[in-house]
Amino acid sequence: MNNNHLNDCPDWRYLLMECYELYRHLDSGGSDLIRSHQRKVREAISRTMKANPEITIDNIADKPVTKHLKRALDEGKIHSHFSVIRSFESISDRLNWQYGYEKMPRALENKYAYAEICGPHGPVISDEVILGVVLFAPGCVYPSHAHDGITESYICLSGSVSENHQGVYSPGSMIFNPPSHTHRITVSRLEPALLLYAWVGEQDNLKKQEMVFSRKKQDKKLKPSDK
């Protein structure tokens, strides 16, 4: 176990700064709703940084899909947000890659994992915002899920994905999912995809997002804690 505070860990602080800047510079495409979400994420990151929170690195774990991480990072560096990739790379050996499922669907075992950067469960402790990354292998199909009480955005850092067959998102694109919006993600067959995600909502709703979740039997959607 390694407990420290944000100001003692410049790599983590720079990464939060880069995430803040990403949410400042991304164009909202004229959407008031998305602009407001971006502001909420920025304000939450800013308050988190000012609080100089604890950093808890209790577990470091890989998953099979992390064999694709180097390729995803290399590909992401050729785009305008390369500084986010670069700062992410500096902490990438201290991440806890997780599935989040109680029972992992066989088809996803080698093709998906997520790692949290900031949130109630750390590594950077915050009850204001959850930030993390999700990594998909080429050809991954990520099942339908929704997040009750949580507004979510994905920013594509590398590769390309589609959500609900409604458009293709490449590096620099943002996907916005209002609370309870059901979404399913498909990934390019050629390259892995790395997405940054941010969740904002009431503190109780953020805390409620368990690390372990399972599929609902009746409609095969995932519980809200899925990424």
Ligand SMILES: [Fe+2]
């Ligand atoms: Fe999601």
